[in-house]
Amino acid sequence: MEESDNNKTQTKRGFFQGILTLLKFTWNIFWLLILAATVIGVLFGITYIFNLDEEVITKFEGKRWQLPARVFSRPLEMHKGKILNANHLEQELTQLLHYRKVAEPQETGEFKRKGNTFIVHTRGFQFADDIEPERLIKLSIRKEKIASLALVEGNVPLTLMRLEPSLIGNFYPKHNEDRVLVRLKDVSPMLIKGLLAVEDKRFYEHWGVNPLAVGRAMLANIKAGHTVQGGSTITQQLVKNYFLNNEKTWERKLKEAIMAVLLEIHYSKDEILETYLNEIYLGQDGRRAIHGFGLASQFYFNRPIKEIKIHEIAMLIGLAKGASYYNPRRHSKVALKRRNIVLNQMVKGGAITQQQAELSKQEPLAVGSVKPSGVSPFPAYLELVRKQLKRDYREEDLRNAGMLIFTSMDPILQMTAESVVRKRVRRLERSQRIRKGRLNGAMVVSTVQGGEVLAVVGGRDARYAGYNRALVAKRQIGSLVKPAIFLTALEKKHRFTLASRLSDARVTVKLGRGKYWKPRNYDHRDRGAVLLFHALTLSRNTPTVRIGVKLGIDRVVDKIKKLGVTSKIPNYPSILLGALELSPMEVQQMYQTIAAGGEYSPLKAIRSVMNMKGETLNRYPISVQQVASREATYLLSHTMHQITKIGTAKALSKILPAWKKVAGKTGTTNNKRDSWFSGFSGEHVVTVWVGRDDNKPTKLTGGTGALKVWGDLMRVLPTKPFNPRRPSGVRWVKIDKDSGLRFNSGCGSALVLPFIKGTAPRQTRYCAPVPIELDSNELPPEPNAANNIPSPRPHLAPTPRSASNWVDDLMQ
């Protein structure tokens, strides 16, 4: 029994002991497993955090610099004596630079106008060559010129200054993100204090996460039953914006918190705040996302961030909570309410006083009704800029690197040119009874010296970024080619002068076996022998062909290329009458070279390119190269000036005031498909094309179509008159209009023409004797033969006496 008991207890004890050991064993294993799991977990956690860390750093560093390239117009130069229209100045200040017209300018970006006197508080700008400081200036304009320019303070006269260049376009990054980068020191402390008061009160104290705020937010949310409050810090918001999507899961929240802490470890509070200011999403404009306070200030108020007021700051801070919900343009009431709440919170946070808040609450939202478009208003010019940039930069850098591109565009001139083309083309269309919208035009304006492109009009609808006729449309140029031919001829100074006589009769050019080309004059008439001068002023075809064939087509083609045309030119005689297709930009280049006295400088739109740090990446300096004889170019440009006086473009002399001398050439192509005019004053070169996109006849010649557009622009354009400098090797001579010999005051009509030294005609025109009625008792000796009359011969060169004459004299 005992034994059995013992046995029983023994077996019982053994059983328990077995369980105990098993338990112990499992316990140990359990501990081991837990230990291993923690170790593995920690390892995984660490690698995960390290991965996140790497992600944070790379993305933060990489993403901070994605900025669109900005394209700027020329800065408006101001100095005493500068030609400037007061209304143009006001237009530039208000429309392009968004200055405010106030009674008494105090802050930057404000101006006052009283009659023709302006007081402007300029904003200043960092240019490639130096800094233009912000200052308060006073200038008065008299007779379209700056009469005085001085600082308001102390009335110190200013010799030279410039306004900021205006932004004319952007090249956006891939996702169409847009921002204007601001630095923390540039932002008013009020905005920062206000932002912190509203979004994150303990920003400078926490470690990226604020558990207190999270707890408070959770309580509030539970109470309300749905999310009413977020406990995210500014760092967390930045992380959310930067790296994560918008889903609301615990996993994401955790990741966000970890990344926020990591960010705080790596970067200072100020860096984080600055990035936040630039990253926060504050609105949408079509496809363009508005990021950051810098851009938002321009997007909503059209002003840089430095210049916005308290109530405007409050509105922007309010937008941070939900840009589309509080959109002031769409939901103005909600936005106003939100703004006032923000103002209250700003008072609590100590950013502003109660009084300021009350005053600001009275203000309306003051959001600009027209949102400044992210799409450039000048697409045609921008395309030219892009074309030039593509030679030197990759597309990627253009879009992301935040480059600043300074162009030579004159926005006032550009807008004038656009309206001139639009209005005149519409009028021409009506007068020619062409179906509405079919006729179109293009225009290019550049400076004579340096070849800087000032304006490009790509079509009637200048805002539409479509087919850019000024750059792309290649059309036959017609008579516009003639100056190149005549220049080639005049360069052969011993063979051709302006007084050379050419036949105006029909001409047949043999092209090959049995192939002939028979060009005719435009009016199908023959004027007999004409001077080379008149052949160009009246745009005669057959003398031009004669000259061209005599010179050789190769030589003409070579000259056209030297003048700056880069397109391929066929080697046919028909190019002599303009059967070559060029874009208005190429024509412009050709006439630019002629206008500059035979000096080729490539047309350029860009002056310099700067990177974000203000270092100049690339400059495009003026270059000069003499490609045509200066003397010959002088003769040619005088002839082209006479075209606008007595030639095919003499309508201009009625349109323009007499002092505004210009030179130019009309061009018309077969069946009047294209109407061209290209010409220049002393300061500007302008090319105009008018025609149809479907290349159908327009019934317009160069003189009735493009010339009108050209004249419209020239009439309003402040420019210097055409006044070429006479090269030392040119002499002016009075010659006879008909014979091309020297003028004889006894008969005929005179024409004053320039000649290259030593090539002027030496012979004087002979005048036929006029029968003189005399008294009968004083009859002169009867003339026996017509050629023996001693006629009045003023200015005749003395006849060389030959030996036979001398013998005759002796005999008498």
Next chain:
Amino acid sequence: MTTMTFKNLASLSYLALFSVACSAPTLAPPVRPSVAYPVEVPVPRVKPKQRYQPVPRPRPQPYQARVERYSENVATRVEDMDESAAMTTVTRPIYEAEQRRIDAESDRLDPYQSASSNTGNNRKAARTATPRIAAGESSSAIMSLILQAKLDMLAGRSDVAIDKLERGLRIQPQNPQLWNKLAEAHFHSKSYTQAIAMAKKSLRLNRRNDNDLRKRNWRLIAKANQKMGNMDAMKAAMRKIN
């Protein structure tokens, strides 16, 4: 003896004649025109008339088909003659006086020299005269820019200097001082061809014949040519300095 010599002479002369007759065709090859194409282009030109014959006003001629052969290259060179080179001590003063007269008349006739337009209507010209753009008005601005550019060049920032000078050229495109300084800046940034082109432009624009400016320009041209290795051009420029 005499007869023999005579005979010998005669036979010799016969031989000579014979040989000349034989070799004649090879001695004188047919003359060929040196122009590039066989048929001369009929240039429709009115012949210069006799000195004392009246030149009638040309009348439209009846249409005649003319064929002008299109050729690749028609080049007949006319040598440039220097008339003054052939002058004697007697004729030179006469020639020079004549040249002076022509120059004076040319100046008088030049329509771009005087303010009035070419119409000859002085009253109208006075009424619509060019708004006077005084050169002196903006010269202080130009002077300050030139000064700044000089400082930039001294500091070795020739590209910044170029920026400033081009800014000046936008105000006064025909200022020879600006072009001279721009040439200098281009010289410092080692674009010698541009430096030469711009110095030449400055020389051309130097209307007031500023001797100092002229010398500076030629010196610059000489230096740039030296850098490029054009010793002849350099020497030619050096001669111009003095």
